[in-house]
Amino acid sequence: MLSEGSISLLKEKLPLIIEQRDVQTIRDMARDLLTILPEAGSNQADARKPVKPISLEIVTGEINQIAGSRTPERAIYYANRLYNSLNSTRSGRMNDIDLSRWKEYDEIITDSLWIEEHRDRVSGHSAWYWGNFIPLIPRQMMMRYTRKGDWVLDPFQGSGTTLIECRRMGRNGIGIDLNAETVNRSARIIEETENTGNVSTRSYIGNALSIDYSQIMTENGIGSFKLVIMHPPYQDIIKFSDSPEDLSNIADTDDFVKRIGDLAGKMRVILQRGGHLVLVIGDKYSHGALTPLGFYCMNEIMQRGFTLKSMVVKNFDVTRGKRNSEQLWRYRALSGGFYVFKHEYMFIFTRG
Numbered sequence: 001m002l003s004e005g006s007i008s009l010l011k012e013k014l015p016l017i018i019e020q021r022d023v024q025t026i027r028d029m030a031r032d033l034l035t036i037l038p039e040a041g042s043n044q045a046d047a048r049k050p051v052k053p054i055s056l057e058i059v060t061g062e063i064n065q066i067a068g069s070r071t072p073e074r075a076i077y078y079a080n081r082l083y084n085s086l087n088s089t090r091s092g093r094m095n096d097i098d099l100s101r102w103k104e105y106d107e108i109i110t111d112s113l114w115i116e117e118h119r120d121r122v123s124g125h126s127a128w129y130w131g132n133f134i135p136l137i138p139r140q141m142m143m144r145y146t147r148k149g150d151w152v153l154d155p156f157q158g159s160g161t162t163l164i165e166c167r168r169m170g171r172n173g174i175g176i177d178l179n180a181e182t183v184n185r186s187a188r189i190i191e192e193t194e195n196t197g198n199v200s201t202r203s204y205i206g207n208a209l210s211i212d213y214s215q216i217m218t219e220n221g222i223g224s225f226k227l228v229i230m231h232p233p234y235q236d237i238i239k240f241s242d243s244p245e246d247l248s249n250i251a252d253t254d255d256f257v258k259r260i261g262d263l264a265g266k267m268r269v270i271l272q273r274g275g276h277l278v279l280v281i282g283d284k285y286s287h288g289a290l291t292p293l294g295f296y297c298m299n300e301i302m303q304r305g306f307t308l309k310s311m312v313v314k315n316f317d318v319t320r321g322k323r324n325s326e327q328l329w330r331y332r333a334l335s336g337g338f339y340v341f342k343h344e345y346m347f348i349f350t351r352g
Contacts, residue, residue: 002055006056236250
């Protein structure tokens with residue numbers, strides 16, 4: 001990161017560049033600035049005017065753009081952009097991203113194809129729960145669609161991935177799951193996760209389709225949720241319990257899709273206007289045919305008052321169900337004429 005002295009020097013020199021109208025003069029001044037910038041000491045900083053940190057790499061790239069410009073208009077545009085990024089903040093409409101520093105957010109994924117090779121095993125994340133999703137998903141969704149202190153709901157808590165990320169990222173979270181044993185185990189892991197933002201995370205045992213959300217919200221002082229992340233069972237691919245209320249015990253696809261739609265309808269009531277609902281789901285293959293479960297559910301949710309904002313396709317290399325049996329699945333694919341699933345979907349909806 002640049003020293004405060006270097007940042008103060010930038011604030012002093014950039015207006016002088018912006019005043020120029022000769023492109024060669026601007027180029028020379030930019031090159032001079034590149035030379036002296038790393039040498040600027042912290043004693044040039046004004047303690048009464050705290051500065052936002054910024055990386056040397058970002059600033060060097062911006063100044064090189066100024067120095068490489070072919071017209072004064074373009075050079076001044078770049079200089080103004082850099083100067084403004086040092087002196088003002090452009091907050092996103094739905095998150096804490098400073099758009100004046102957009103180049104600094106390398107960790108945020110904006111592509112619709114995610115290739116993730118390794119799971120995050122830190123801060124309580126593990127693969128003890130069959131069917132959990134990777135921490136990358138809630139982390140990215142929270143960075144894009146929430147601010148610190150907002151409320152996030154996960155109606156299929158499972159191993160607690162979403163609530164663990166809430167504690168790591170300073171978001172409040174509510175998790176719900178039908179399986180009492182799973183909730184009790186994940187709740188202990190969640191509580192052991194460092195809570196630097198002093199946020200609230202609570203887990204409830206219950207059916208996401210019938211639990212009293214108004215009571216939960218009253219208990220926790222929640223006016224509305226900013227983000228809902230739904231990662232339901234992929235119908236009956238993996239059986240999670242013997243309960244007839246468990247979505248993993250529904251054999252009829254139409255019934256499953258309707259229940260997902262019914263849940264989305266409930267989420268719409270408690271989600272703030274402009275808030276986001278994220279559905280993480282995959283397709284299924286049975287009886288020699290592919291069932292595009294993800295797209296069925298996508299369409300159903302769109303009929304419940306949501307607008308589809310985006311769709312992400314994410315890879316998964318080896319699931320717990322296929323672990324140590326890759327060759328068997330390859331044989332089955334060759335024999336049956338199908339392709340082994342290596343992807344799932346994230347459908348991102350907004351509430352109008």
